[in-house]
Amino acid sequence: MKQNVMLSALALSVSLISQTGIAATTATPATALPANAPAEKTIGQLEQVFAFHDAMPTGVTVTETGRIFVNFPHWGDDVPFTVGEIRDGKVVAYPGAAINKEDPKDPAKGLISVQSVVADGQGRVWLLDTAAPNFAAPKAGGAKLMAVDLASNKVVKTLVFPANVILPSTYVNDMRFDFRAGKEGTVYVTDSSVSGPGAIIVMDIASGKATRRLSGAKSTSADPDFKPVVEGQAALVTKGQDGKPKTMAVASDGIALSADGKTLYFSALSSRHLFAVPTEMLRDASVSEAQLNAAVKDLGEKGASDGLESDANGAVYAGDYEHNGIRKRLADGSWQTIVHDPRVLWPDTLSVGPDGYLYFIANQLQRQAGFHDGKDLREKPYSLLRVKIDAAPAPTR
Template identity: 25%
Template sequence: MSGRATWLYQQKAGYFLPSTHWEIQLVEIKNKKAIPYPSINLQKNGQKASDQTIDSPLGIIFDKKNRLWVTDMGLNLGKTRLWCFNIKTNQVIEKIEIPEAIAPAGTFAQDVAIDEKNNWAYLADINNPGIIAINLKTKEARRWSGHVSLQAENKDMVIDGKVVYFKGKPARVAIDPITISADRETIFYGAMVGTTWYKLPAKLFREGKSDQTIADAVQKAGNKPMSDGATTDEYGNHYFTNSQEHAITKVDVKGKSSNIVQDEKIKWPDNVIFGPVGWIYVTANQLNTTPAFTGTTDTGKAPYYIYRFKINKR
């Protein structure tokens, strides 16, 4: 689930717990209440950013070992980090700091794909469009960038009949959704403002191949809607948040596209993730109503939702 969604909800609507108002960076929803995760002590909570606390979490995902991974782009701290939590003990397992040479200040490490089989992580950076690959054993990282597949397409994103602007210009947002196949051998990715879904072999990163070798291996995997998030199931189907149509779009293994859920209530579906027993979860955070997109004030209207619904993957 995207941390950006929970962060926006907290900043715009406020999380209130009994007798306490905390400025929370990462939360767990229990009984319709937002609980600081894994504790209040790990939250920046209005204080100065530090190495000991979560700063600006975005991509949130579980791996097959049921560990929770969180990208932290460090808007205040100026460092990009990747956190890993044991959700049974609520303890920090890993806190990996990505070197400044790979992720300089201003890096916008958005979504993340985890390969727990081979111990690698792949982060999508939309600010300097690229993929940051991290060897989780050695903690070494590299950046792959400069390829056209990582860039936004020159197309307008239109929501409810209006062109979406970003920083005063028609939005042209680069690589954002990134996923990995069930066998952990294929990385899939695409631009938020783009309708092409790409793929490349993950082993090229594991084997330390050159940037050019990686570039030469990029292939089109199919078409997609303009999307902020995506996930890939064990059958090879892809599920995208469809920003323009207030929908979740499934693209099956044959390339057939269909909206499996569509509702005006889904205002800017941010990310999509599988839960247990056939559930799929979607955040709707009205991101296009924030000042970066409106150019003026925040026009979003609370509440901001997390939806879930049943799906048939086959």
């Protein structure tokens, strides 16, 4: 009797499902997503200036006459020369092949591993030598700045960083010049250490004297809670000393000088915040570190950057490597995205040219073998790109 009741109930259920159209059926077959399905929109009209099929570049600068220089640090690629000029459709050693080789007898003479090149707007291009291949401790007396005269293509000045500003963990990264301050001008350099304190190094060009400012400060340090995501995956992941994965923490990296020279903008690579500090206080030895720290302004989030730049109109540009883009901070403090494109794989080093374009390197830094258990995921070529901004470079004098 009980069994008959159960069978009747089951039959009634099947009947109701059939009548309501909820009968169990096979799923509707799926098809591949059409290529023309709605997708995120790109921003900015990109132009490729040069394609690199060999070593990975990190830096670019465009001079006031339109000459383009790039650099290749010794990070594991075959680097025949660490500084080059793009000329006649190829990259040639600059200022020559001989100086692009380390001098074992005198670390101050030959170029060891250049991380940044910057045209100063005064007829010279400056080469920033870390003397620290593969982020090793800098070779004593090797971390330096070289100025090359663009008319003669000769080195006209070499400034070796004094020992008081170069720690065993120091990795000098980027620089900006101001010839309105000091007899021959002042240069500001970021220390983007991956194992020690970050800092802003302030050097007087005439004397070569330098000081470390904001060393180990929150503003120049990697954000301990920063976990970057690029291409949908955790990025900058390396192996710690215990063999467990960890995110590489990179200190103060990008740097930009306001058009009037009164404000220095900077940010750690392992952070999304932009900071600003008065340059007059940076240069003043009587200003204590406590006073300087109190004067630093946190301008909020801008995205994660591996490069900053400024223009003559008071705007600041920042790479946004998590979102394949470039962002622009207007003089009123508001932000806008000027580039967003999946081909902008790790925007590195920005430079405003005299032609109203913003030039930048896209080098796939996050795909390096060190972040993927020894497997190099980079796809050549790397690119030098540009986007029209209709602005002039920030003046240095």
